[in-house]
Amino acid sequence: MNVVVLGAGSIGIYVGGKLAAAGAKVTFVGRPGMLDEITASGLRLTDLDGGDVTVEPSEFGTSTTPEDAGSADLVLVTVKSAATASAVRDLTGVLRPGTPVLSLQNGIGNDTVIREILPTCVVLAGMVMFNVVHHPGGRFHRGTEGGIAAQDDPALASAAAVFDRAGLGLRRYRDLLPVQWAKLLLNLNNPINALSGRPLREELADRNYRRCLSLTQSEALAAMNRARIHPARLTPLPPRVMTRLLTVPDAVFGRVAGRVLAIDPMARSSMADDLALGRKTEISWLCGEIVGLGEMVGLPTPVNQRLIELIVAAEQGDRRTWTGAELLEQLRAAADSARGEPRANRD
DSSP: OEEEEEOOSHHHHHHHHHHHHTTOEEEEEOOHHHHHHHHHHOEEEEETTSOEEEEOGGGEEEESSOTTGGGOSEEEEOSOGGGHHHHHHTTTTTSOTTOEEEEEOSSSOHHHHHHHHOTTSEEEEEEEOSOEEEETTTEEEEOSOOOEEEEOOGGGHHHHHHHHHTTOOEEEESOOHHHHHHHHHHHTHHHHHHHHTSOHHHHHTSHHHHHHHHHHHHHHHHHHHHTTOOOOOOSSSOHHHHHHHTTSOHHHHHHHSGGGGOSOTTOOOHHHHHHHTTOOOSGGGTHHHHHHHHHHHTOOOHHHHHHHHHHHHHHTTSOOOOOHHHHHHHHHHHHHHHHTOOOOOOO
16 A cells, blocks of 8 residues: 655654554655654654564655655645645645545644545545654654544545554544544643643643643533534543543542553653744644634633633743643633633632
8 A cells, every 4th residue: 555644743654654564655745854864764663552663764755745646545644734735735636536635633624624625535534542752763652542533434445454454543433523522622731731841641640730621621512512512432431521530639530540641751742842843833723623613602712712822922932831820820810801700719
C-alpha cells in the first residue's frame, strides 16, 4: 500500500512510521527540518507499553511537496487544523479520483474543508486517540493509551489490514461525530496543560488543574446538550460523571480514576509543544469550537473564551505558566462575571 502522510509532525511520523514498519510504502510530506532529521537518523518508535520499533531511512520516502502523490492508495492528513486548506490545495489535480483521504486531526469539520477542495476523493474523518512525544534523533514516543478512530467506508477496507499489522487499532464508526465531540472534550485539557508548564500526568494529578478542566468540560457539555449533541463514552466513566470526578481530592481521584493517570511521565499536550516552539496553536479548533457552539445555541461560554484569551496572549509572548490555583481563579472569575455575580472565595 502506497501511503502519503501530509504533515510530518509527531503524530504523522509516528502513524506513518508504524505503517512503514508493517510493510506499507510511506512518503512523509512536511517541513525540511523534520524531514532532514528523520532522513539522517531513521525512526525509532517507542510506547509506554514497552514497544520499540526501528525504521531505517531506506524504508520510507520524504518530500517537501506532495507532487508525487498521484500513485497514493491512501492519504493521511495530519497537519494542524489552521493549515488544512492550504496544505490540501497542493493535492488538487494530483490525486486520482476515488483516492481515500483520511483526516487525522483535532477538532470538528476538517474533513468538510478537505472535501470541498478535493470533491473527487473519498474524504473521511478520523482521529488519533493517543499522544506522541518527539525526542531528538528521530525518536517518537506514544505516551498515552489509544488507537485510531475513523469514519467507516468501503474505501478503508484494504487499509484496515495494514493498520492492524502496524498495531494501530483502526476502529471504524458509521457515525464518527459522537467520537469527535467526545475527543474534543478530552482535548479541552490541552490549553490547561499548556498553561501549566507541567507534563500531563503531573498536571492531571493536581486537583486545581482538574477543577479547571471540569469547569471547561461542564460548560462544553451544557452547550452540547442544548444542541442535542451526545458525545460518545471514551473514558471509564460517562463524560458527565467524569467531569464531576475531576474535582475530588487527589488521593480519591488516583484510586477511582487511576487509568486517567496512566501517561508517560514526560508526555505533554501538542499545544504545550506549540507554545514552546513559538507556533500558533489549535485553540480556535478546541475551545473555539465550544464558544462557537455556545453562540449558536444562545449559551455563554466564558470559561472556554477565557482560555482562548490566555492562550492567544501566550502565543504573543505573554505569561505562559500558571499555577493551578491561579488558573482556576481566572476561569472562575470569567464564569462569575458572565453571570453578573461578584467574585466569592472558594475552597
